[in-house]
Amino acid sequence: GDSVTQTEGPVTVSESESLIINCTYSATSIAYPNLFWYVRYPGEGLQLLLKVITAGQKGSSRGFEATYNKETTSFHLQKASVQESDSAVYYCALGPWSGTYQRFGTGTKLQVVP
């Protein structure tokens, strides 16, 4: 079935360093799935970080970027310079949210240290 695989955490990065969290997907039942990054800060629920519904497009939010690459079936999350406040768990997800189709990755815990 369709699935999402992402970087296994935890990932520790020093403040002001760059970050990449890998996400690859397998979508056999839908030709052009929607792709999402959600973030869960400590003590909070999941929040949408960014979404891209068109292959080849890039989404960005709060300094994070991800490009929907259909050729490599990837949607890697990147940030040029992380801050301590970016410490959270990041989830890559595959949509659309239609019936039971959607799929989540296992989540990547990011810890940013001073």
Next chain:
Amino acid sequence: EAAVTQSPRNKVAVTGGKVTLSCNQTNNHNNMYWYRQDTGHGLRLIHYSYGAGSTEKGDIPDGYKASRPSQENFSLILELATPSQTSVYFCASGDEGNNQAPLFGEGTRLSVL
């Protein structure tokens, strides 16, 4: 402000007991979802609903029931709780349409002893 509120936030239950997790949304969304999240797994869909009176089975419905008495409320019911149902549960609501990105609640941490 759009919101999804879950209660309780934390729950300890005994094996064989009945547990009800509640979810309320103020977004006027038709669709609502219940997920559980366990270490080593992504969020997994338990039940979902298309509107008041509707409940549908997700990927892992065994041992769970759901109830959608109104547009705003969606409950997850464990009639006979088991230790394997110890997990973090998330509720979400979303609009119809292929581009929707659901809004999530803060989660309920359930421990079944």
